[in-house]
Amino acid sequence: MLIFAGTQTNTQTMQILDGIQLAKEIKQEIKSHVQEQVEQGIRAPHLGAILVGENGASQTYVDNKIKDCAFVGFQSSLVRLPTSITQEALIAEIEKLNADDSLDGFIVQLPLPKHIDQEAVINAIDPEKDVDGFHPMNFGRMALEMETFLPATPYGIMEMFERYQIPTAGKHTVVIGRSRIVGRPMSILMSKNGEPGNSTVTLTHSKTKNLAEITQQADIVITALGVPGFLKADMVKDGVVIVDVGITRVDDESAPRGFKLQGDVDFENVKHKASWITPVPGGVGPMTRAMLLKNTLLAHKKNNKL
Numbered sequence: 001m002l003i004f005a006g007t008q009t010n011t012q013t014m015q016i017l018d019g020i021q022l023a024k025e026i027k028q029e030i031k032s033h034v035q036e037q038v039e040q041g042i043r044a045p046h047l048g049a050i051l052v053g054e055n056g057a058s059q060t061y062v063d064n065k066i067k068d069c070a071f072v073g074f075q076s077s078l079v080r081l082p083t084s085i086t087q088e089a090l091i092a093e094i095e096k097l098n099a100d101d102s103l104d105g106f107i108v109q110l111p112l113p114k115h116i117d118q119e120a121v122i123n124a125i126d127p128e129k130d131v132d133g134f135h136p137m138n139f140g141r142m143a144l145e146m147e148t149f150l151p152a153t154p155y156g157i158m159e160m161f162e163r164y165q166i167p168t169a170g171k172h173t174v175v176i177g178r179s180r181i182v183g184r185p186m187s188i189l190m191s192k193n194g195e196p197g198n199s200t201v202t203l204t205h206s207k208t209k210n211l212a213e214i215t216q217q218a219d220i221v222i223t224a225l226g227v228p229g230f231l232k233a234d235m236v237k238d239g240v241v242i243v244d245v246g247i248t249r250v251d252d253e254s255a256p257r258g259f260k261l262q263g264d265v266d267f268e269n270v271k272h273k274a275s276w277i278t279p280v281p282g283g284v285g286p287m288t289r290a291m292l293l294k295n296t297l298l299a300h301k302k303n304n305k306l
């Protein structure tokens, strides 16, 4: 059961979309499901990860994914490769994982070193094992509203709308950012013929003119641009639903790690106009992690014909 965190503000009763709490519930559901299956003699789902190089943020992301697997009772395997690896050698590693029947799915942590063509690497992943949902085949299936692995961040946002019962049908959703992993798939999912979905979507980007005029008309704004504090209070209307995907490390000497995480939304000012809003951290990020587990569960289901 969700506990809604309500805060009375000047103009609006703002409620927090609590990704930490929701992700906890989802992970608990997955854990119980896996326990039941293991008791019935079905092997636990198995997620693989390839990590290239020493990027600190990427290492943290992969460590967290492995921790999540342990929590829900999945097996996990990590392949660590040096920054200097050639594209051919990386693709050879991917082919090994494609052929490994003990693995239900795997991810290649992005970004990759500059000398490697990211598209070629994504295309080398078996779409049946592409639990990140980045392969063009899976992107196409998503666009056609067929069952597939949805990219984890947009999937997590859709799950948030569903579980918090935020109405999306007939609403005007403005997405800021058109990346292949967040903005563009988000725009497709919000416009799909189903619930949540059925939104009228405007997809905006750095070449969009008069962006504030567009966001002022939005019932729902989803920011995925990576510019801290970009969305200001005067860019939105009262009662708007705000989903902030942005996570930028901003230097902060007073923080234990020397930086803090900041979203794309000027939270302190925008929250007074919002009906619902995600915090950063603690909003979309934890949901993204939980959705990778859901995709792995789907791969395991297909793999074992369950």
Ligand code: NAP
Binding pocket: 153, 176, 177, 178, 179, 180, 181, 182, 183, 204, 205, 206, 207, 208, 211, 224, 225, 226, 227, 245, 246, 247, 248, 284, 285, 286, 288
């Ligand atoms: P990305 O690939 O860097 O793309 C950014 C997008 O924002 C581009 O489409 C760009 O437009 C657009 N943009 C940049 N400046 C803009 C401006 N001033 N006005 C309007 N549009 C602008 O982004 P991403 O990979 O989607 O990541 C976006 C943010 O989300 C980052 O902070 C990232 O760390 C975060 N993120 C968070 C999660 C999570 O789980 N919470 C997951 C993934 C990403 P053009 O296409 O015209 O260049």
